[in-house]
Amino acid sequence: MAAVLFDFSGTLFRVETTESWLRAVLAGAGHTLPEPELTRTARALEAAGALPGGVEPEEIPADLAELWAVRDQSAELHRAAYTGLSRRVALPDAGLYDALYDRHMTPAAWTPYPDSARVLRTLRDRGVGVGVVSNIGWDLRPVFREHGLDACVDAYVLSYEHGVQKPDPRLFSVACEALGADPRRVLMVGDNRAADGGAAALGCRVHFVDHLPTEHRPDALLPVLDLVV
Incomplete structure (x- = not known):
């Protein structure tokens, strides 16, 4: 060869686990969640497939299906697809969705x-x-x-x-x-x-x-x- x-x-x-990912972003933004809620939220994000490089979504929402199919063709499409999935899960601050996406691009992840x-x-x-x-x-x-x-x-x-x-x-x-x-x-x-x-x-x-x-x-x-x- x-x-x-x-x-x-x-x-x-x-990539890091979904729970580690969520913990890092919450800590960086100065947010805390009770442990049971944090665990539930991490599981919901994982089921949604919101962590790039993590597990595949259990189901692709119909309104994201076309975007999902071409998500890797540009930076804009990739961010839109994955933040679209993470927004299916309630978080304490709307800014956390982009913060989650940004976190996965860091070497620490x-x-x-x-x-x-x-x-x-x-x-x-x-x-x-x-x-x-x-x-x-x-x-x-x-x-x-x-x-x-x-x-x-x-x-x-x-x-x-x-x-x-x-x-x-x-x-x-x-x-x-x-x-x-x-x-x-x-x-x-x-x-x-x-x-x-x-x-x-x-x-x-x-x-x-x-x-x-x-x-x-x-x-x-x-x-x-x-x-x-």
């Missing part, structure tokens, strides 16, 4: 999987090109920099910067071109079979991992090193 493409959320990094650094640094040391291909509405580069992994990534291809989202093969094509790699010699690693599987249309090999909490997935990326020979 000449290069490896990685998805971001659920593959290399995991993300934790790399235990084996991410080892795999990325090993690929770099082997001279294998590395790209990050993500359906996302914001710039994730600061997350990699904060966790000391930016030097391991040769190209970032983010849907909102190109107006195209996975599984559209055009996004993977941009990544392969950025790395100067023939797609037939590229491995795509991701957690979403529908979205990340789109790379196969170009001839890329595809490898999937499960989107699990970091403590439950200590070494799922390590097989990637054996696939790149």
Whole structure:
């Protein structure tokens, strides 16, 4: 393999829990909720799918369905979709909806999987090109920099910067071109079979991992090193 493409959320990094997310935003805004209410609110936000990178919504409201389908094509669409979901849940201050969205874009909200650094640094040391291909509405580069992994990534291809989202093969094509790699010699690693599987249309090999909490997935990326020979 000449290069490896990685998805971001659920593959290399995991977003914080919905409760941690809510607690951080409430504390930052100077709000407090009784513990039972905070727990109920966090569960409601999780069911709504309001945390980007978290669990999928249990149900997409009809008035958000069209927006949801194209949410990763621009920063504006992404924010509108996720704040639209969070607004289904009552919060003590209307400003908290945007504050929640802003929080998820901070490096503090993300934790790399235990084996991410080892795999990325090993690929770099082997001279294998590395790209990050993500359906996302914001710039994730600061997350990699904060966790000391930016030097391991040769190209970032983010849907909102190109107006195209996975599984559209055009996004993977941009990544392969950025790395100067023939797609037939590229491995795509991701957690979403529908979205990340789109790379196969170009001839890329595809490898999937499960989107699990970091403590439950200590070494799922390590097989990637054996696939790149």
